[in-house]
Amino acid sequence: MDPYLEDAKLWPSFQHAFITCLHEVLKAGLTQQYQARVLERCYSNQGEQREEYIEIRRREDRKLVTLLDLVSPANRRRP
Numbered sequence: 001m002d003p004y005l006e007d008a009k010l011w012p013s014f015q016h017a018f019i020t021c022l023h024e025v026l027k028a029g030l031t032q033q034y035q036a037r038v039l040e041r042c043y044s045n046q047g048e049q050r051e052e053y054i055e056i057r058r059r060e061d062r063k064l065v066t067l068l069d070l071v072s073p074a075n076r077r078r079p
Contacts, residue, residue: 006073012050015070019052022068026054035059 005014019038026036036056043049054068 008073011073015072016052018070019054023054026056026068030056033059034065 005011023036023038030036034056035058036054038052038054040050040052051070051072053070056065056068057063058065
């Protein structure tokens with residue numbers, strides 16, 4: 001990862017912009033049988049962390065097809 005982007009002050013806005021752009025690109029390419037949504041999870045890791053991610057579900061039965069997550073400084077295992 002890029003140490004510049006990993007800065008705690010920059011990361012949240014970068015992550016939001018990246019997920020938002022990715023969501024728009026995916027939405028444009030999905031057929032009507034699928035729906036892409038941006039969701040947010042919260043967890044505590046030396047303070048409250050909020051992270052956005054994208055789910056793609058079938059409209060018919062709401063079954064999860066895929067989940068897209070951006071690796072962040074808070075959710076990766078090694079430096």
